[in-house]
Amino acid sequence: MSETGKIIFDTASRIFEDLSTAEVINAAENGQWPEALWQAIVESGLTLTWISEEAGGVGADMLDGFAVLKAAGGAAVPVPLAETMMAGWLQAKAGLPVGSEPMSVVIGGLHWDGEVLNGSVTGIPHGRNVKNLVVILDSEEGAIALCCKADDVAVRPVAGLSGEPWDTLEFKGVKPDQLGALQDGVDEAAAQALGALIRCAQASGAMAQALELTIQYSMERVQFGRPLAKFQALQHSIAAFAGQVAAINAATDSAAETLARNNRVDNDTWVEIAAAKTRLEEAVNEGAAVAHQVHGAMGFTYEHQLHHLTRRLWSWRDEYGSDAVWSVRLGDEVLKWGAEALWPKITAVSNPR
Amino acid sequence: MSVTRFRFPFVEMPEAAIALREEVRQFLAEERENGGFVPMADCWASAMSPEYSRKVGQRGWLGMTWDKKYGGHGRTFLERYVVTEEMLVAGAPVMAHWIADRQSGPQIIKHAQPHVRDKVIPRIVAGECFCAIGMSEPNSGSDLASVATKAEKVDGGWRVNGTKLWSTGAHGCDYMITLLRTSPPDEKARHEGLSQFIIDLKSPGVSIRGIADIGGQVHFNETQFEDVFVPDDYVLGEVGGGWKMVVGELALERSGPERFLSSFIVLQEAMRLLVNDPSEKTRQVLGEIVAKIKTLRRMSLGIAGLLEEGASPEMEAALVKDGATLFERELLEKLRAILPQHVLASSSGLLPAVLRDGILRVPSSTLRGGTNEVLKGMIARQLGMR
Numbered sequence: 096m097s098e099t100g101k102i103i104f105d106t107a108s109r110i111f112e113d114l115s116t117a118e119v120i121n122a123a124e125n126g127q128w129p130e131a132l133w134q135a136i137v138e139s140g141l142t143l144t145w146i147s148e149e150a151g152g153v154g155a156d157m158l159d160g161f162a163v164l165k166a167a168g169g170a171a172v173p174v175p176l177a178e179t180m181m182a183g184w185l186q187a188k189a190g191l192p193v194g195s196e197p198m199s200v201v202i203g204g205l206h207w208d209g210e211v212l213n214g215s216v217t218g219i220p221h222g223r224n225v226k227n228l229v230v231i232l233d234s235e236e237g238a239i240a241l242c243c244k245a246d247d248v249a250v251r252p253v254a255g256l257s258g259e260p261w262d263t264l265e266f267k268g269v270k271p272d273q274l275g276a277l278q279d280g281v282d283e284a285a286a287q288a289l290g291a292l293i294r295c296a297q298a299s300g301a302m303a304q305a306l307e308l309t310i311q312y313s314m315e316r317v318q319f320g321r322p323l324a325k326f327q328a329l330q331h332s333i334a335a336f337a338g339q340v341a342a343i344n345a346a347t348d349s350a351a352e353t354l355a356r357n358n359r360v361d362n363d364t365w366v367e368i369a370a371a372k373t374r375l376e377e378a379v380n381e382g383a384a385v386a387h388q389v390h391g392a393m394g395f396t397y398e399h400q401l402h403h404l405t406r407r408l409w410s411w412r413d414e415y416g417s418d419a420v421w422s423v424r425l426g427d428e429v430l431k432w433g434a435e436a437l438w439p440k441i442t443a444v445s446n447p448r
Numbered sequence: 449m450s451v452t453r454f455r456f457p458f459v460e461m462p463e464a465a466i467a468l469r470e471e472v473r474q475f476l477a478e479e480r481e482n483g484g485f486v487p488m489a490d491c492w493a494s495a496m497s498p499e500y501s502r503k504v505g506q507r508g509w510l511g512m513t514w515d516k517k518y519g520g521h522g523r524t525f526l527e528r529y530v531v532t533e534e535m536l537v538a539g540a541p542v543m544a545h546w547i548a549d550r551q552s553g554p555q556i557i558k559h560a561q562p563h564v565r566d567k568v569i570p571r572i573v574a575g576e577c578f579c580a581i582g583m584s585e586p587n588s589g590s591d592l593a594s595v596a597t598k599a600e601k602v603d604g605g606w607r608v609n610g611t612k613l614w615s616t617g618a619h620g621c622d623y624m625i626t627l628l629r630t631s632p633p634d635e636k637a638r639h640e641g642l643s644q645f646i647i648d649l650k651s652p653g654v655s656i657r658g659i660a661d662i663g664g665q666v667h668f669n670e671t672q673f674e675d676v677f678v679p680d681d682y683v684l685g686e687v688g689g690g691w692k693m694v695v696g697e698l699a700l701e702r703s704g705p706e707r708f709l710s711s712f713i714v715l716q717e718a719m720r721l722l723v724n725d726p727s728e729k730t731r732q733v734l735g736e737i738v739a740k741i742k743t744l745r746r747m748s749l750g751i752a753g754l755l756e757e758g759a760s761p762e763m764e765a766a767l768v769k770d771g772a773t774l775f776e777r778e779l780l781e782k783l784r785a786i787l788p789q790h791v792l793a794s795s796s797g798l799l800p801a802v803l804r805d806g807i808l809r810v811p812s813s814t815l816r817g818g819t820n821e822v823l824k825g826m827i828a829r830q831l832g833m834r
Contacts, residue, residue: 303453310831310832310833313833314832314833324828324833324834325833325834327825330824330825330828330833330834331821331824331825331828333828333831333833334770334823334824334825334827334828334831335770335824337454337767337827337831338767338770338771338827340454341454341456341747341764341767341771342743342744342747342771344454344456345454345456345743345746345747345750346739346742346743346746348456348458348746349458349742349743349746352458367742369735369739370738370739370742370743371739371743373735373736373739374739374740374743418736419732421735422731422732422733422735422736422739423728423731423732423735424735425734425735425738425739426726426730426731426732426733426734426735426736426738427731427735428735429719429734429735429738430719430722430723430726430731430734433719433723434716434717434719434720434723437715437716437719437738438537438712438716441738441741441742441745442469442533444742444746
């Protein structure tokens with residue numbers, strides 16, 4: 096991590112620790128916007144981590160942004176930081192000015208007639224909480240980004256598994272403020288992939304934090320006269336959980352590094368992301384199950400903080416495509432390689448040229 | 449950028465390793481074409497060919513990371529990694545030299561008497577001397593500290609009596625690096641009183657009996673020692689220091705590519721069939737398999753990178769071995785499920801052979817080098833739970 100990166104990461108971690116508390120997260124689920132947390136995030140420039148200095152950003156490495164997202168996942172931050180970072184990266188790729196107000200992204204699913212947007216989209220993260228929406232569309236003239244005011248869009252509130260807004264948005268003749276042609280091959284599929292990788296990063300952090308809570312609890316909770324940690328059955332479950340945490344972090348790092356290096360979602364990056372998002376599902380399934388099993392009934396209560404992590408994990412494994420979606424796409428790609436190119440393709444990642 | 453307690457850093461292959469990979473691929477293609485070998489599943493533990501190993505030695509691909517002053521090639525861990533993974537993927541008959549190249553050689557360089565080292569190492573590097581591991585015994589599997597095979601001090605050396613078990617490839621090896629009890633067991637200090645010896649398997653009193661595995665193949669052995677004399681200078685390291693050495697040796701062998709690439713040849717051959725009109729399930733399975741291989745390779749390579757830096761990532765290596773060996777079973781189970789049944793019923797062709805062998809060798813992947821249960825216990829200890 097670069098010096099700048101370290102400063103950004105430490106700042107982010109401090110803000111999350113102080114302001115993304117269990118009370119704040121629960122209050123956010125009940126509809127109370129965590130203004131203090133959001134303000135601290137904006138003032139420290141975290142929303143601009145992926146924006147170059149020329150475009151008004153902080154000049155950090157893209158990987159620093161992914162480290163922030165891991166920390167945000169571990170802290171279950173109940174604000175659209177990831178969505179705003181993603182929207183900003185897409186705005187920059189379309190040559191548009193990047194805002195710091197809360198934003199979310201809509202990928203496809205709308206009709207653009209050259210003047211206005213029409214249609215309805217579901218599952219938009221933080222739809223009701225954002226000021227602006229960045230819409231990514233593959234049009235006949237190529238992929239474009241359109242920025243709209245959220246106030247011009249009708250919101251039907253829906254809660255996701257995580258309790259965070261996962262809203263349905265109705266666009267009825269919405270006229271965008273700004274529009275730009277996307278560069279560097281960014282299109283709907285690329286935006287989808289970026290979203291998938293962002294969820295992998297958040298989930299990597301949340302998995303790591305859930306593991307820490309689980310280890311901690313296993314050493315504190317005494318039953319049959321000894322801590323849970325001393326029972327071999329639980330040692331083995333938790334060791335397997337650790338393996339899943341290690342795997343999803345490694346898969347995510349690999350994809351994030353490829354994206355940072357290539358600065359676009361080219362085929363290599365896409366394959367890396369497809370592998371990471373495919374790998375996420377088993378990691379979440381196994382990890383969340385062990386976390387809850389070890390925490391017992393205590394961890395099943397709303398009062399306990401574990402659900403802030405596990406509910407998000409269950410949501411993130413599906414957002415931007417589940418294993419069922421990504422593994423089939425990756426499988427198609429692998430079949431295109433064929434038997435002879437399979438191994439050379441797998442080894443190519445360590446020879447980035 | 450990792451924010452967790454596990455580190456698997458990105459490793460960029462140096463130019464030398466990239467060029468080397470092409471060289472190895474060409475060598476393998478030529479060998480296969482000339483009938484030098486028929487690809488085998490689990491080749492590092494099932495395909496023994498001294499002729500092939502000699503050729504590998506002649507190419508300079510054994511003892512690659514060992515210091516030149518001892519006869520090694522002074523190359524990087526990453527270059528060795530490239531050679532080993534290419535050989536595994538090709539299903540090449542690497543078994544004869546595998547153990548010597550992976551763990552016995554480094555132990556001998558580190559702990560053997562100089563004249564013994566100078567006698568053995570150049571021959572290993574040439575692919576003319578092979579080693580077996582003598583750890584397990586009839587009554588000592590996972591509980592290695594309970595070994596009972598004894599070495600008693602006699603004039604000028606040691607007299608060895610007892611039985612070692614599961615010593616893969618011993619029937620074709622020159623030496624066995626053997627863990628022996630050199631003083632009586634003490635329940636309060638179970639890890640003391642053990643020493644490692646380099647035993648010449650041609651010595652009088654050594655008898656090796658092959659043991660057939662569930663597929664009827666003989667890859668591992670029972671090795672009996674009856675009043676076998678081992679000279680003093682063939683003690684490896686200090687008398688009584690065997691346990692520490694064994695632990696280090698096991699850590700070395702844990703996270704290599706052989707833990708998840710043993711059956712890659714099955715995947716590659718299956719692909720030739722599966723490209724025709726693949727079902728959705730086939731596409732999903734292939735995607736999941738490749739996602740896992742890529743992830744495991746990233747982790748395993750990350751550890752090679754850490755070793756290169758001189759770190760000893762024990763927890764990470766244990767995590768890789770656990771995940772990788774479980775994947776080996778999953779790979780074959782999933783492939784079997786998407787392949788037409790007639791493949792296993794067919795008596796000819798490469799795919800039926802490697803699929804059958806691969807399936808029958810699966811149970812060994814989560815046993816060899818320490819069971820996954822023992823590994824998980826180690827991971828729990830590293831996590832602070834024990």
